[in-house]
Amino acid sequence: GAGVSQSPSNKVTEKGKDVELRCDPISGHTALYWYRQSLGQGLEFLIYFQGNSAPDKSGLPSDRFSAERTGGSVSTLTIQRTQQEDSAVYLCASSLQAGDYEQYFGPGTRLTVT
Amino acid sequence: SQQGEEDPQALSIQEGENATMNCSYKTSINNLQWYRQNSGRGLVHLILIRSNEREKHSGRLRVTLDTSKKSSSLLITASRAADTASYFCATDGSSNTGKLIFGQGTTLQVKP
Numbered sequence: 001g002a003g004v005s006q007s008p009s010n011k012v013t014e015k016g017k018d019v020e021l022r023c024d025p026i027s028g029h030t031a032l033y034w035y036r037q038s039l040g041q042g043l044e045f046l047i048y049f050q051g052n053s054a055p056d057k058s059g060l061p062s063d064r065f066s067a068e069r070t071g072g073s074v075s076t077l078t079i080q081r082t083q084q085e086d087s088a089v090y091l092c093a094s095s096l097q098a099g100d101y102e103q104y105f106g107p108g109t110r111l112t113v114t
Numbered sequence: 115s116q117q118g119e120e121d122p123q124a125l126s127i128q129e130g131e132n133a134t135m136n137c138s139y140k141t142s143i144n145n146l147q148w149y150r151q152n153s154g155r156g157l158v159h160l161i162l163i164r165s166n167e168r169e170k171h172s173g174r175l176r177v178t179l180d181t182s183k184k185s186s187s188l189l190i191t192a193s194r195a196a197d198t199a200s201y202f203c204a205t206d207g208s209s210n211t212g213k214l215i216f217g218q219g220t221t222l223q224v225k226p
Binding site for chain 1: 144145147149155156157158159162164202204206210211212213214215216217218219
């Protein structure tokens, strides 16, 4: 079946612009996670959604970052007023439920802020 | 912040040899997972081992967990060139939310 998909695969943007990154999880998975991978920081948790509960935003690095998940499915990560330090690969993952379940990752979006 | 350390940071072996990677973590956990990453993009789940388990196998992979030492190891037996990748351990930090905290990873190169 279809795995987790992300779009775009690559995004180059100018400093100060806003960007939106999209994630389509596996159908039926109630939990959705966003991570960021950068050279300096490794793999970092950003935010997760479980069903209709309020998202856990504890990993978001600043208030320029936000995410939503519509209808319990597709998620969008928005970065406002991008900075060069936002350059990274943004990875989305989904799992059957939050907790003791394996996570399935998408291919990621490589964001470059110039 | 990173949960723990992975050792070694890089490993180069010949095809057919075994590869062992170690992971240490800092907090109590519900489970520990190992992932593989090719070419710096999506991660592929390998094995999940729960805190009450000591060893788990999947094909050529064997994972051990020692909660008293807060450490885990991943053994790949009879390695192949296709096993060349980065390997990461990740824990949930006992939150049971699935919020994974990743190690720094081990880069494995298997030479044909």
